[in-house]
Amino acid sequence: HETIDTAWIIIKEVLAPMVIGKDWTAPSEVGQWFKQIRGHQMARATVENACWDLTARANNIALGMIDSEYVLFLNDDAKVSSDYCTLLIDELKRSSTAASAVGKLIYREKSGDYIDSAGIEIIKHKLLPIDRGYSELDQGQYDEKQTVFGCTAAAAVFKTEALTPLMPEVFDEDFFAYYEDVDLAWRLNNLGWCNKYVPQAVGFHKRRGPDNKPVKLAARAFANRYLLWVKNESIVNLLSYFPFAFVWEMMRVAKKMLTSPAVLQQVIPTIVKLIPVMVKKRREEQKLARIG
Secondary structure, three states: OOHHHHHHHHHHHHHHHHHOOOOOOOOOHHHHHHHHOOHHHHHHHHOOOOOOOOHHHHHHHHOOOOOEEEEEOOOOEEEEEOOOEEEEEHHHHOOOEEEEEEEEEEEHHHHHHHHEOOEEEEEHHEEEEEEEOOEEEEEOOOOOEEEEOOOOEEEEEEEEEHHHHHHHOOOOOOOOOOOOHHHHHHHHOOOEEEEEEEOOOOOOOOOOOOOOOOHHHHHHHHHHHHHHHHHHHHHHHHHHHHHHHHHHHHHHHHHHHOHHHHHHHHHHHHHHHHHHHHHHHHHHHHHHHHHO
């Protein structure tokens, strides 16, 4: 049985020494190190959450130091073709209102190439951000350029000009692990920017979602969807599809109660704690949009 006291001992004597002073490129790598330790989910999740938070802060610090016209966001588990950046930058140059561009991200299996992301879209009546085409066999169905809601930060090029007004917190550190790129896309849309999908630019990425993660991380992924809407959606738009969204969410919550009740128990405190923070940030973003 894990308690706060036992978790603290495990963190101090076992987990912290495994991380401090070691080189790691992504928080998920730390999670892999911890797999050799049986049990102690609370202690493991606490350290892994801290690593996600540190990464989010480090990304924002690095963005504040950039003096180039464009910036590439690239996950440690993603690779891109040699002409990837050139194709995306050319597309951004052609559109004065484009903030970001992403290529066709795929992953390879024995049976063929599968889509990881063809840009982000929002299914509003389900309160659900998704990567277009995810897990579909690539048969050319996403081979046309188009404007998309957003670009996954796994491998996207952004105009620094679009990010500068959002500094010092380009990536919202309160999201820290999931949907921070969806939040960024939504904020850019609200400021009048658009985002481009360029399938001629090809990247390789196989995602690591919240499945099989510690309860705390899974709960944050679930809670962050609601926080996205609180922070970014207009009340008028929300009212237009709220009845449908409410039904979907009741079904989703009911399923979670049956399959992962421990996750749901942590979702509510997270939402209650962060809603006032999101409302404050929402007002700041609205002021920025009016100034723009």
